[in-house]
Amino acid sequence: MSDLDKAIAQLRSCRPIPEDQVRELCHRARELLIEEGNVVTVTAPVTICGDIHGQFHDLMELFRVGGDVPDTNYLFMGDFVDRGFYSLESFLLLLCLKVRYPDRMTLIRGNHESRQITTVYGFYDECLRKYGSANVWRYCCDVFDYLALGAIVLGASSTLSPGSPEDDDTEIEVCDQAGSIISRFPRQSANQPSQEKLDSSSKNTVDKTGPPGTGASGSSSGSVGNPTGAILCVHGGLSPLVDTVDKIRLIDRKQEVPHEGAMCDLLWSDPDEIDGWGLSPRGAGFLFGADIVKVFNHRNDLSLIARAHQLVMEGFKEMFDASIVTVWSAPNYCYRCGNVAAVLELTEDESGTGIFQRTNGDVGRSSGGIVEPRGGPKNGPARRYRVFQAAPQDSRGMPAKKPVADYFL
Amino acid sequence: MSHVQNWTSLGIVDPSSPPVFQTPVKRIHQTDDVGRFLVSLAYRDIGLFILQLNHALCPRQPNGSSFPSVFPLGPSSTTTASIQSCQTLLSRIRNLIGKAPPDPGSQRFGNVSFRKWYQLLNAELDDLLDHGLLGETLRIGNGHAKDEVASYLLGAFGSPQRLDYGTGHELNFIAFIGCLWKLGHFKDGKQGGGIEREIVLLVVEPYLDIVRQLISTYTLEPAGSHGVWGLDDHSFIPYIFGSAQLTRPISSELDSMPTEGSVRGAPKPSDVTNPTIVEDMRQTNMYFSAVAFINDVKKGPFWEHSPMLFDISGIKDGWGKINKGMIKMFNAEVLSKFPVIQHFPFGSLFAWDENRQVLDQDLRRETTRSHSHLG
Numbered sequence: 001m002s003d004l005d006k007a008i009a010q011l012r013s014c015r016p017i018p019e020d021q022v023r024e025l026c027h028r029a030r031e032l033l034i035e036e037g038n039v040v041t042v043t044a045p046v047t048i049c050g051d052i053h054g055q056f057h058d059l060m061e062l063f064r065v066g067g068d069v070p071d072t073n074y075l076f077m078g079d080f081v082d083r084g085f086y087s088l089e090s091f092l093l094l095l096c097l098k099v100r101y102p103d104r105m106t107l108i109r110g111n112h113e114s115r116q117i118t119t120v121y122g123f124y125d126e127c128l129r130k131y132g133s134a135n136v137w138r139y140c141c142d143v144f145d146y147l148a149l150g151a152i153v154l155g156a157s158s159t160l161s162p163g164s165p166e167d168d169d170t171e172i173e174v175c176d177q178a179g180s181i182i183s184r185f186p187r188q189s190a191n192q193p194s195q196e197k198l199d200s201s202s203k204n205t206v207d208k209t210g211p212p213g214t215g216a217s218g219s220s221s222g223s224v225g226n227p228t229g230a231i232l233c234v235h236g237g238l239s240p241l242v243d244t245v246d247k248i249r250l251i252d253r254k255q256e257v258p259h260e261g262a263m264c265d266l267l268w269s270d271p272d273e274i275d276g277w278g279l280s281p282r283g284a285g286f287l288f289g290a291d292i293v294k295v296f297n298h299r300n301d302l303s304l305i306a307r308a309h310q311l312v313m314e315g316f317k318e319m320f321d322a323s324i325v326t327v328w329s330a331p332n333y334c335y336r337c338g339n340v341a342a343v344l345e346l347t348e349d350e351s352g353t354g355i356f357q358r359t360n361g362d363v364g365r366s367s368g369g370i371v372e373p374r375g376g377p378k379n380g381p382a383r384r385y386r387v388f389q390a391a392p393q394d395s396r397g398m399p400a401k402k403p404v405a406d407y408f409l
Numbered sequence: 410m411s412h413v414q415n416w417t418s419l420g421i422v423d424p425s426s427p428p429v430f431q432t433p434v435k436r437i438h439q440t441d442d443v444g445r446f447l448v449s450l451a452y453r454d455i456g457l458f459i460l461q462l463n464h465a466l467c468p469r470q471p472n473g474s475s476f477p478s479v480f481p482l483g484p485s486s487t488t489t490a491s492i493q494s495c496q497t498l499l500s501r502i503r504n505l506i507g508k509a510p511p512d513p514g515s516q517r518f519g520n521v522s523f524r525k526w527y528q529l530l531n532a533e534l535d536d537l538l539d540h541g542l543l544g545e546t547l548r549i550g551n552g553h554a555k556d557e558v559a560s561y562l563l564g565a566f567g568s569p570q571r572l573d574y575g576t577g578h579e580l581n582f583i584a585f586i587g588c589l590w591k592l593g594h595f596k597d598g599k600q601g602g603g604i605e606r607e608i609v610l611l612v613v614e615p616y617l618d619i620v621r622q623l624i625s626t627y628t629l630e631p632a633g634s635h636g637v638w639g640l641d642d643h644s645f646i647p648y649i650f651g652s653a654q655l656t657r658p659i660s661s662e663l664d665s666m667p668t669e670g671s672v673r674g675a676p677k678p679s680d681v682t683n684p685t686i687v688e689d690m691r692q693t694n695m696y697f698s699a700v701a702f703i704n705d706v707k708k709g710p711f712w713e714h715s716p717m718l719f720d721i722s723g724i725k726d727g728w729g730k731i732n733k734g735m736i737k738m739f740n741a742e743v744l745s746k747f748p749v750i751q752h753f754p755f756g757s758l759f760a761w762d763e764n765r766q767v768l769d770q771d772l773r774r775e776t777t778r779s780h781s782h783l784g
Binding site: 053054082083084085120121122125126129281310311312313317332334335336337339390393398399401402403404405407408409 | 571631633634635638639682706707709712713717719720723724730733734735737748
């Protein structure tokens with residue numbers, strides 16, 4: 001068993017590894033991450049995950065539900081640390097898995113992967129409490145600076161199980177943590193306005209047609225815009241300074257998250273029911289509306305943007321005619337929010353008719369004579385959401401009380 | 410400045426020459442401004458007022474008496490008109506919740522009906538503050554006091570924009586009560602501790618109870634939550650006053666706050682981790698009442714979701730030690746933290762002006778004492 005495998009085993013049992021091992025791990029991770037571009041290319045199949053926030057036991061539940069590494073290919077969209085009790089164990093385990101299986105684990109940066117934010121929201125305090133010094137926090141922050149800012153998923157299939165005809169027209173499937181299907185939503189044909197189609201085919205009321213997380217409205221099922229495009233994954237969202245994916249590639253990312261600018265916006269922005277851009281109540285990043293997403297997706301040959309950053313009660317939420325989805329992977333967030341979590345599975349296209357590699361950001365590119373088929377199913381990626389709840393807690397023993405903060409000495 | 414200054418309690422405005430009242434405005438725009446705040450009159454007055462209330466809650470045991478007097482939470486009845494007027498105000502504010510039921514539609518997290526509740530509060534604010542004895546108090550300065558005081562009350566119940574609530578909002582309520590104190594509203598009560606106890610037990614605790622109901626009803630997010638690494642998602646003040654209630658008694662009103670020890674019969678600090686004892690104590694003690702609310706809303710092991718309170722429960726030197734630590738921590742984590750204090754507005758009663766008051770020798774020594782106590 002290599003040292004790395006030993007560290008993985010130790011972290012899986014939720015025990016921190018010694019400081020010198022953390023230093024070594026962070027050093028190796030940095031060497032690996034420095035080679036990655038700002039936007040990592042990932043090939044389906046892949047399971048996309050949102051915020052973790054140090055909820056270690058729920059991360060273990062995520063691996064049970066989504067499959068273990070390296071059997072499942074994972075993409076985590078940041079916010080590994082802060083607020084939860086086990087940011088350290090969670091981040092170090094993910095980092096170990098990244099170093100051990102670099103091609104099966106993609107980590108991108110969230111707004112909490114920052115020195116300034118972690119000193120306020122808990123990770124710094126946690127490192128101090130668990131190691132008695134800030135060294136480990138410093139090593140981790142140095143890794144944060146090298147994390148990619150986004151990822152592009154290529155090769156995602158438009159069907160969930162290639163070869164089985166009954167699944168052919170399934171666009172969205174929602175499963176529970178045991179893998180049982182909760183709901184399944186067929187792809188709509190492209191020549192009918194979605195509202196009309198749903199009204200005639202569904203016995204549900206109009207405002208309750210979508211699966212949970214899809215905004216529960218008739219307008220949210222079915223991709224429009226660019227059904228054959230790739231999927232962009234980013235922690236927060238878009239930036240008024242970034243109109244093409246290639247502009248993300250030009251950012252000098254190896255630094256603390258700035259207070260403003262493209263890099264800041266990608267990690268801080270949120271989609272909202274507005275036109276164009278708006279000021280964010282977070283004080284960083286922007287709000288952006290459906291029009292912004294649709295233009296961006298069209299221009300960049302994207303069928304979908306997957307992002308995290310916002311708690312959603314049902315674990316995922318598709319917005320703007322399924323042009324953007326929020327994925328949230330921290331169940332019962334902060335021990336109190338009562339939400340479920342989700343991961344998004346994109347399957348591999350084996351037929352050669354799904355989504356294949358193209359240059360992204362190639363503005364004005366000819367369609368090559370391919371005309372979007374009318375009447376047939378649209379070719380956006382099929383999406384399987386695995387929804388799960390917080391891990392059971394009865395098995396966690398009470399630790400010894402630690403020395404109190406200086407205020408109480 | 411025409412304040413009648415007394416080191417042990419917040420000064421009261423001379424009604425014959427009131428200050429020029431103004432609608433409070435934010436002054437803290439960047440991190441550097443926090444340092445300036447820490448030498449302002451407002452900072453001095455907030456500290457003074459909290460220490461004054463804190464001191465009043467400490468049990469008393471005059472030399473020779475065999476039993477300490479303690480000051481638990483209890484029945485809300487009082488004959489003090491000023492306290493009654495605040496209770497009426499709070500009960501009218503609580504009733505607004507019934508008029509803004511939570512929206513059943515899907516939302517991301519915080520319930521949008523909180524905005525409706527806030528609008529109702531805003532719309533009734535004038536009427537609420539014109540009412541009865543409160544109205545009489547606020548007529549000072551031709552009614553201009555009301556606008557100044559109203560903005561602290563309006564700021565005390567969370568942010569309708571962000572649908573969240575935190576210690577900054579709690580601080581606004583303390584400032585609201587502090588304004589009323591300065592305007593002489595509480596002169597009718599038993600001076601020298603009695604009125605302060607009524608303020609905390611019969612006004613502040615009911616306020617906290619309304620806040621808890623708002624948080625539960627509209628699922629308000631913790632403002633700027635540190636998650637498990639903060640003391641509490643939303644509150645701070647009940648941990649100060651609640652620990653004061655259990656501190657070792659003082660024998661004279663002139664004694665300063667004990668910095669260690671517990672009153673006879675107090676629960677042990679470690680009882681905080683025992684849900685049954687917490688449930689028993691929530692009716693009588695503000696600290697346990699706050700912990701009980703955490704137990705109500707959080708699922709999971711206490712040591713994991715509240716490690717700071719868990720660690721504090723291991724303190725061996727009693728509630729006096731915890732009280733001293735809470736006050737220091739409040740000073741550092743609430744009053745001195747830019748993300749919290751940036752929203753605090755300043756007017757004539759809690760003034761941005763620098764604290765340059767010339768103090769006589771005694772006063773200076775005592776202020777230093779209370780400030781080092783605070784810091």
